[in-house]
Amino acid sequence: MADEKKRGGEKVDEVLSKVRRIEISTRRIVDTMLSGQYHTRFKGQGMQFSDFREYYAGDDIRHIDWKVTARTQLAHIKKFEEERDLTVYLVVDVSGSREFGSVNKTKGEALAEVCALLAFAAVANNDRVGLILFSDQIERHIPPKKGRGHAMRLVTEILYHKSKGTGTNVKQALEYYAEVVKNTAVVFLASDFYDKDYEKALKRVGRKHDLIALRMRDVREKEVPPIGKIEMQDAETGSIFWVDTSSYAFQKQFKAEEARFEQQLATSFSQAEVDRLDLWTHEDYFAKVVGYFSKRKRR
Numbered sequence: 001m002a003d004e005k006k007r008g009g010e011k012v013d014e015v016l017s018k019v020r021r022i023e024i025s026t027r028r029i030v031d032t033m034l035s036g037q038y039h040t041r042f043k044g045q046g047m048q049f050s051d052f053r054e055y056y057a058g059d060d061i062r063h064i065d066w067k068v069t070a071r072t073q074l075a076h077i078k079k080f081e082e083e084r085d086l087t088v089y090l091v092v093d094v095s096g097s098r099e100f101g102s103v104n105k106t107k108g109e110a111l112a113e114v115c116a117l118l119a120f121a122a123v124a125n126n127d128r129v130g131l132i133l134f135s136d137q138i139e140r141h142i143p144p145k146k147g148r149g150h151a152m153r154l155v156t157e158i159l160y161h162k163s164k165g166t167g168t169n170v171k172q173a174l175e176y177y178a179e180v181v182k183n184t185a186v187v188f189l190a191s192d193f194y195d196k197d198y199e200k201a202l203k204r205v206g207r208k209h210d211l212i213a214l215r216m217r218d219v220r221e222k223e224v225p226p227i228g229k230i231e232m233q234d235a236e237t238g239s240i241f242w243v244d245t246s247s248y249a250f251q252k253q254f255k256a257e258e259a260r261f262e263q264q265l266a267t268s269f270s271q272a273e274v275d276r277l278d279l280w281t282h283e284d285y286f287a288k289v290v291g292y293f294s295k296r297k298r299r
Helices: 012-034 067-073 106-126 148-160 168-180 197-208 249-273 285-298
Strands: 048-054 076-082 089-095 128-134 137-143 186-191 210-219 229-235 240-244 276-278
Touching: 012 148, 012 285, 048 186, 067 076, 067 089, 089 106, 089 137, 089 168, 106 128, 106 148, 106 210, 106 240, 106 276, 106 285, 128 148, 128 168, 137 148, 137 168, 168 197, 168 276, 197 249, 240 249, 249 276, 276 285
Parallel strands: 089 128, 089 186, 186 210, 210 276
Antiparallel strands: 048 076, 128 137, 229 240
């Protein structure tokens, strides 16, 4: 029976129900805050040729088409109109660390909801949306299409894709994106960025495409409460170890490493001139995304 089939441990009807709930939760934001607005936030659109018309005094002579003018014996210029269609790509990290979460949602679940908001905003404006899932390898590529059904499919893939890899390779993901996406697009790179040596690829993609980094974080990645000895597991390597969270040495080392990583990350994105939006699993990340769009409009 079709309804007995499962995906990611859930029945198909349960999966669809969850995706529909996400769509409903994002619909109001798309309709009231993002629909018809987000086009102006990006540099991907331009002007495209639409037709010819007769030249009138005051028209820009640079737009005269001399072939049509010679054929008709009347001066004609090219008409252009704003190119409204955008291609939006979601490049999403599905490594093992996405399963981490100390509140009511994992980083992966929260990031899937943010990606859903962006996907439904795109299709509401009749834009194409594509998806690349990556870990320490390219997991899945779904070429861009239009339509609500396509957006629902992308959200389902982000939520329920079973990754082959557990690590993170941002460089490979960016290089793959640059190889397969030839035309200028808006690309949201969604990851926690626990990786290194991807700066050159970041600059390369950022020069041609409108690249925005979405970083989903959990509060326990910033600070660990001093509650004594606990067992911890690295989500990407699977290694298990014990730490004394009440130890001064542990707290000092943890904070120093966290500060060092934050500085390195800030430098990487600043040098690449790429926007970065930090989101947290415990906060209203939808409001933060909308706030980013408003801030970008003012710039």
